[in-house]
Amino acid sequence: MIAEIIAAGSELLTPHRQDTNSLYLTQGLNDLGVSVAFKTIVGDNRAHLTSAIRIALSRADIVITSGGLGPTEDDLTRECVAEALSLELYRDPTTMAAIYKRFAERRMAMPPNNEKQAEVIDGAILLPNKNGSAPAQYLDTTVDSHRKIIILLPGPPKELKPLFDQAVKPRLAQSLPPRAIAKRILRMALIPESTVDARTAPIYQQFPDIETTILAGSGEIQLHFTCVKLTHEEAQSRVDELTELVEAEMGEDIFSSHGESLEEVVLLMLGLQNQTLSLAESCTGGLLAERLTAIPNASRTFTAGIIPYTNAAKTQLAHVPADLLTQYGAVSEPAARALAEGIRQRTGASLSLSITGIAGPAIPTDPADANKPIGLVYIGLADEHDTQVKQLQIPGDRDRVRLWATQHALELLRRRLQ
């Protein structure tokens, strides 16, 4: 069974807006064993949309549309699907009443064009929309003696997602062969994709019944294992088996084997060990603190951060001696060490990380740092016993240097906690 997803909306054909619903729908369809073979994006144009639907019906078994179910003249999906299938539209009285009620509850008069949202394609099942006024429509029909399932979903993600999960997926599952799916996601930081693949391919290739996907980006590699069987137990035991073998090969390079982010894992480990963390970030400007505090309950272990951007602030906030900065520069092994130790002492945290570097594109004006290369970064990690400093040369632009510096800092801390 193959599917096509059609996203309708002229705004999706501008440089500013992108169809993202299809990623969510694709995940859901894949869970059911359905591949997406085509995605089409088309504007609010009757001829274009009708023809796109006709083409989709000619080449896919399942066609899902998103968008174009609103009350305006530009909302054409219902009409175009009906036209493509040569079916009639009728106004559903129950839906009409629900739409009037929605407006009445908000003490608003209903503009007459809203009645359009009650139009139903002959033979379609209506799927009520709790988060909006236009219901979804589900049509199981035959075109040229081939069975075709056509599903019309509203465009706003907060309407589309619950409708798809709660009403469409269970209904589709009934029309498809029974199956159970199990997944594991293994995550690793700062290892080249080619290294991960060279070490794990000999293992995962022995599991032809498991689909392996390698995703790389932002200083991280993810291995996704997906297995489909008749029962969930069977599928789960296969992905668990493969996960164990890959874990044995990659060892501590794997920071999570259930999908958690590096920030989550570090906060979890800190909590389990009753440790607290403080930060002193210069070139990353708060990015590391921001990543950690984006996780709810970070406050249980993260106590404080400082961003001493100037040399004076390094002295004021972390007690880095001014003459150390004059002698070695702010981007130096001694400065990273003094920052990590200084913030640990100031805050009383059990552990601290420091980051100082040159993110570019400008080079530092301070003479002690002026001849150092863009991408040079020092990371300090201090505990009550000693301080470790790691020197890095990170390639890329400002954003990349900053992101990778925080990734290196988190990974350094994770390996210390392991």
Place this chain on the structure above:
Amino acid sequence: MIAEIIAAGSELLTPHRQDTNSLYLTQGLNDLGVSVAFKTIVGDNRAHLTSAIRIALSRADIVITSGGLGPTEDDLTRECVAEALSLELYRDPTTMAAIYKRFAERRMAMPPNNEKQAEVIDGAILLPNKNGSAPAQYLDTTVDSHRKIIILLPGPPKELKPLFDQAVKPRLAQSLPPRAIAKRILRMALIPESTVDARTAPIYQQFPDIETTILAGSGEIQLHFTCVKLTHEEAQSRVDELTELVEAEMGEDIFSSHGESLEEVVLLMLGLQNQTLSLAESCTGGLLAERLTAIPNASRTFTAGIIPYTNAAKTQLAHVPADLLTQYGAVSEPAARALAEGIRQRTGASLSLSITGIAGPAIPTDPADANKPIGLVYIGLADEHDTQVKQLQIPGDRDRVRLWATQHALELLRRRLQ
């Protein structure tokens, strides 16, 4: 003239990867006066790709493909375009030599399948690719007595973008009626889209020769004005005229009228006024510092930030009296005031901002804050004379509360500097 963009690649039909090239290509085509009417995403499947190209040729004047020009068996775009047009492929000796040279320079033996990258569709012009081995191809031809332009671009953005800008756009421009385009982007923070539209629509509607687009998101509204004329002067004077009228209506609500971000504007104003800024962020956890320091040369005016996540850290780093925190809680007007004043004094900056609030989903455990609602945020702004504190109730989840809090802080500072 309408265009269709076809993105080829099975990875673009997974839940993990999305075609983003088409946004860039759409902008470039729009600049030339060409609208994108369809986008198709198709996998590395010969029958699917050939049929998608045939359909595109039947409904668009310009067809641009991205991807599928590499050396592997899955790279099928050249063959499929040739097949769809019933044209032959030949091997171009110059390209073949260039590919061999590329490998020789890296002292690598060339795998024979790389020769495929030298295949050219009969009649196509080759556009050399400085950033990769497969050249782009540009074909100006006739299908069923209609003129069709078909352009094959490589998939990696760092190859596609320069090829499109430097080789494709100038060539397309010659085939299209001469035109000049001028644009202005006006940006406003924290105003409802409906308010902006109600106040500006009566103005921009008087300029039917200007295309107005309103984009809203992340606490910001953007008005894009685009005008197309025969000369650049004419187009520029029209968008400037409209911009002046909208500026007169919206006044200081507009933070930039040449597209700069709110962070950039604030840093620029601080620099022009010889002011320096320090920050004390609690609930936003470094996000505001991160936004400011993402801008190159932020160090000219941003001196330091602190993220005193615990009450103890608020006292240690910003000298907030412990009994103030016990009495009013960390999320309070007095705490925001003390944080802003404390960090200003500690760092000697001329201005300081503080943010303290409840981002959720967890509620604070400290009894002084435990009964306060999620989304409650206080922002402090201190200078040498006085301290202003703004109380907000920001709806939404943790990410939204944090982002909007930083947006409010930047906007409060901008209005002070104005």
